[in-house]
Amino acid sequence: MNRPTHLDVFIYLRKSRKDVEEERKAQENNTPFDTLAKHRRELLELVRREGHNVIDIFEEVVSGEFLSERPEAQEMLRQVEEGMVEGVVVMDLDRLGRGDMIDAGTIFRAFKFSETLIITPTEVIDCNAEGAELLFGVKSIIAREELKQINKRLQGGRRRSAKDGKSITRKPPYGYLRDENLKLIPHPEEAPIVKKIFEMIAEGHGRQAVVKHLDSLGVKPPEGDLWEQSTISHIIKNEVYLGHIIWGKVKHMKRNGKRVRKNLPPELWIRHENAHEALITQEQFDAANTALRGRWRAPTKKGVSLSNPLAGIIKCGICERALYMTRTTDRPNPQLRCINPRCQSVQKGVLLPLAEQRVLQALEILASKSPLSEEEIADSMASGQEDGVEIKQKQIIHLSKSLKNLTQ
Structure with a gap:
């Protein structure tokens, strides 16, 4: 046409x-x-x-x-x-x-x-x-x-x-630089940090202790401005620090327009051992991974992961960082804790049942179309002593004041 x-x-x-x-x-x-x-x-x-x-x-x-x-x-x-x-x-x-x-x-x-x-x-x-x-x-x-x-x-x-031993990730792994041939070479500043992380984990330190130590030294993390416990786990489990290049551990597929991640069996992975200079020995790698696996984990049902029902809702009042749910052997209930090593909060966490109770209490007050101000709602929740009758009495007093102002 x-x-x-x-x-x-x-x-x-x-x-x-x-x-x-x-x-x-x-x-x-x-x-x-x-x-x-x-x-x-x-x-x-x-x-x-x-x-x-x-x-x-x-x-x-x-x-x-x-x-x-x-x-x-x-x-x-x-x-x-x-x-x-x-x-x-x-x-x-x-x-x-x-x-x-x-x-x-x-x-x-x-x-x-x-x-x-x-x-x-x-x-x-x-x-x-x-x-x-x-x-x-x-x-x-x-x-x-x-x-x-x-x-x-x-x-x-x-x-x-x-297969040729080249690094083809979006960016080089932490602790390495990448040359013009896509080969990894140790980073002069980050490589010693990786060795220190493996050393501390192998000695029995937890991930949070490692995070606090690195933050106290002012070490810049791979992503963002704060070290995360998940970052420590990823480093400890990564065989790239043994000098190996491994590709194809996961396969990304799209179903109904959504990206789906599927783990592949080891026999389908592409491995190139001794592709570059290792930062740690096999003994150090095994010791750190054994220590990491040996630390206590919260028990979960088979096939069901531990999830935080208040994820993304409850945040630290000081640093406004989302609270992380943890479990310990000496307490029957999980806790919501601020794991930011730089947070200056004295109260680092709260029991999950108590946090859920406070959320439900606040929702109940809001659902009753309470005319109370945010300060009054916060005071009533903080006291923990007021029941429904006392809340209604405060509402009556508040409404009476409003009515008096309107009739004047």
């Missing part, structure tokens, strides 16, 4: 998997470039040349395979279905979606029922034209197969690199 002109259009920009890989390689060569900025310039030039009126620009900052992973695409399709524009300008048809046939059908219906055109630099697709559905379906299948081939080549390259 002839290319239309002077339409109200949206511009949709999205990076493909290939674009992400090319940007990464360019950054490694110190020649970074922005794919979306390049596409934006080209599409704006197309719009100017054909006299279109741009209503909005939707820029997807993530490279999601499925439509459910791309909020900007979802919002654009919603407005397309409402007939907000006459066309959508994209670089290629596969930029709208490379997901499964469900996504392809959703996109096709949105453009067909709203009679909206898909405009690319090389073609214009009218979803109501004869044979458009077949064309759209074929192009979607080709795009999907191309994506599979890209992923296959990408995973193949990663497996070959792992």
Whole structure:
């Protein structure tokens, strides 16, 4: 069909998997470039040349395979279905979606029922034209197969690199640097810290004691500004410090648009032993892992993990950090504790049943549509002596004062 002109259009920009890989390689060569900025310039030039009126620009900052992973695409399709524009300008048809046939059908219906055109630099697709559905379906299948081939080549390259003893993680493991050949070399400042962590754990110190020691020394953690107990566990269990490269312990799959993590058996892992200089010996690794496993853990039912029912709700009143649920052998009930080593709170934690009781008490007061102020509710909870009658009496006094002020 002839290319239309002077339409109200949206511009949709999205990076493909290939674009992400090319940007990464360019950054490694110190020649970074922005794919979306390049596409934006080209599409704006197309719009100017054909006299279109741009209503909005939707820029997807993530490279999601499925439509459910791309909020900007979802919002654009919603407005397309409402007939907000006459066309959508994209670089290629596969930029709208490379997901499964469900996504392809959703996109096709949105453009067909709203009679909206898909405009690319090389073609214009009218979803109501004869044979458009077949064309759209074929192009979607080709795009999907191309994506599979890209992923296959990408995973193949990663497996070959792992077999060659190269580090292909997002960033080098803590304690190492990575050279131009993707080989790991000890970090002059972080490597001694890793050795100290293994030494302390092997000597019987707990993870929290190690965290406090590192924080007292002002050691910067791998992520964020605070050391976590989980970080210590990850370091202790990581065989990279023995000089080994192991790849393929887990497999990531997508089901219903959600990423699912699946642990793979050891016989499917890719191992390259002695790929780089080790920071610890096998004896030190075994001793630290034995000590870590030997520390007491809260008993749980088979297949059921210990979970905090107030996770993300209860926070430390001093540092505002989420409280961590722990169990000890000398107490029958779990505790919620602040594990921030820098927190200056005198009261480091509270029993979980007591915290649940206070939460339920506060909800009961709020559910009764209490006119009490936040200070009065806090006072009533802190005292722990007031029952429902006393709360109602305070409500009566508060309402009486309000009524008196209104009648004056």
